[in-house]
Amino acid sequence: MRTGRRLSTRTSDRAVGYSFALPAVFFLIFFVVISIGYCLYMSFFDWKLIDLGASKLFVGLKNYLYMFKDKVFRAVLGNTLLIVLCCLVIETVLGFGIALTLWVYRKPTKWIQTVFLLPMITSPVIVGLIWRYIYDPQFGILNYALGKVAGIGHVPWLGDERFALFSVILVDIWQMTPFTILILYAAMLGINDDWLEAAQVDGASFGTVVRKIIIPSILPMSSFILLMRSMDLMKIFDTIYVLTRGGPGYATETLAMYTYRVGFSEYNMGYAMALSIVTLILVLAVSSFYIRKSTHR
Structure with missing residues (x-):
């Protein structure tokens, strides 16, 4: 019985800890991972900000190759x-x-x-x-x-x-x-x-x-x-x-x-x-x- 209570206590403690950490994890995923992913995705396009009406043209690795x-x-x-x-x-x-x-x-x-x-x-x-x-x-x-x-x-x-x-x-x-x-x-x-x-x-x-x-x-x-x-x-x-x-x-x-x-x-x-x-x-x-x-x- 004591062992079961200890396990349930540990589980509840972990659940509380995860609940406190969840907002920080969400913040990290949303503002870091998604931002980097979007940046990586858009780096494969020819996108001129000055022409807002123009469509973004997919150019593959052209932007990276141009660096050379x-x-x-x-x-x-x-x-x-x-x-x-x-x-x-x-x-x-x-x-x-x-x-x-x-x-x-x-x-x-x-x-x-x-x-x-x-x-x-x-x-x-x-x-x-x-x-x-x-x-x-x-x-x-x-x-x-x-x-x-x-x-x-x-x-x-x-x-x-x-x-x-x-x-x-x-x-x-x-x-x-x-x-x-x-x-x-x-x-x-x-x-x-x-x-x-x-x-x-x-x-x-x-x-x-x-x-x-x-x-x-x-x-x-x-x-x-x-x-x-x-x-x-x-x-x-x-x-x-x-x-x-x-x-x-x-x-x-x-x-x-x-x-x-x-x-x-x-x-x-x-x-x-x-x-x-x-x-x-x-x-x-x-x-x-x-x-x-x-x-x-």
């Missing part, structure tokens, strides 16, 4: 991958160095924590406006400081193809390195003190402690950082849109910005949806790579 001939697509894909690579490497190395410094002293003051948090919690649009003023060739703080210190004239940081992309990368590094710092610092605080004491007793140098204890201990969180930042950078849009609108030319245009322009400026919704599916595939490929690496580790 689209010079702009290749350019913006290269920009996106370069942004991802540079930001991941610099933010990870810089964040690790600063987090390690904070961990050594163990007493980061409140104002230091606030300074680290401010860029990360600031809206990307506000960040773009701030840095557009800093980069201004006539009145910007950066050119003023360079003129006083090094005698360098007015540099068009956002208006010259030689500087624009790396100027945009610098903005993301400034804003998102604190994310890396906070995650890695928290991971370092969770390192077992017994390991550190044993290393100290054995006379291990600081470099050995970093290589043998600290880095292996924070690898799971490092993978998490790389995963989150890779997914975020593959979709980067708002800050660059405020800074340069993708210019000069296509120098700073990313895959997300190109998709937006094709869909809502050129009104070629079929090709824009094909670009969206390709972006989704790239994001899923990157995320699955990091997840597999983390699981095997």
Whole structure:
């Protein structure tokens, strides 16, 4: 009897749990799966949004095959991958160095924590406006400081193809390195003190402690950082849109910005949806790579 009551109680508990989860599952299916499915379906059509009365013409894989001939697509894909690579490497190395410094002293003051948090919690649009003023060739703080210190004239940081992309990368590094710092610092605080004491007793140098204890201990969180930042950078849009609108030319245009322009400026919704599916595939490929690496580790 008791066993039967326990089973009925467990069944009722599961039913209650499923009833609470059902709205979230419905939301996920309706707004995510159906949306992606519709986007995939429409990517096989030639659909010009500007002509609402025109019928949608089925073109099969034409939108996807056109990407191989689209010079702009290749350019913006290269920009996106370069942004991802540079930001991941610099933010990870810089964040690790600063987090390690904070961990050594163990007493980061409140104002230091606030300074680290401010860029990360600031809206990307506000960040773009701030840095557009800093980069201004006539009145910007950066050119003023360079003129006083090094005698360098007015540099068009956002208006010259030689500087624009790396100027945009610098903005993301400034804003998102604190994310890396906070995650890695928290991971370092969770390192077992017994390991550190044993290393100290054995006379291990600081470099050995970093290589043998600290880095292996924070690898799971490092993978998490790389995963989150890779997914975020593959979709980067708002800050660059405020800074340069993708210019000069296509120098700073990313895959997300190109998709937006094709869909809502050129009104070629079929090709824009094909670009969206390709972006989704790239994001899923990157995320699955990091997840597999983390699981095997």
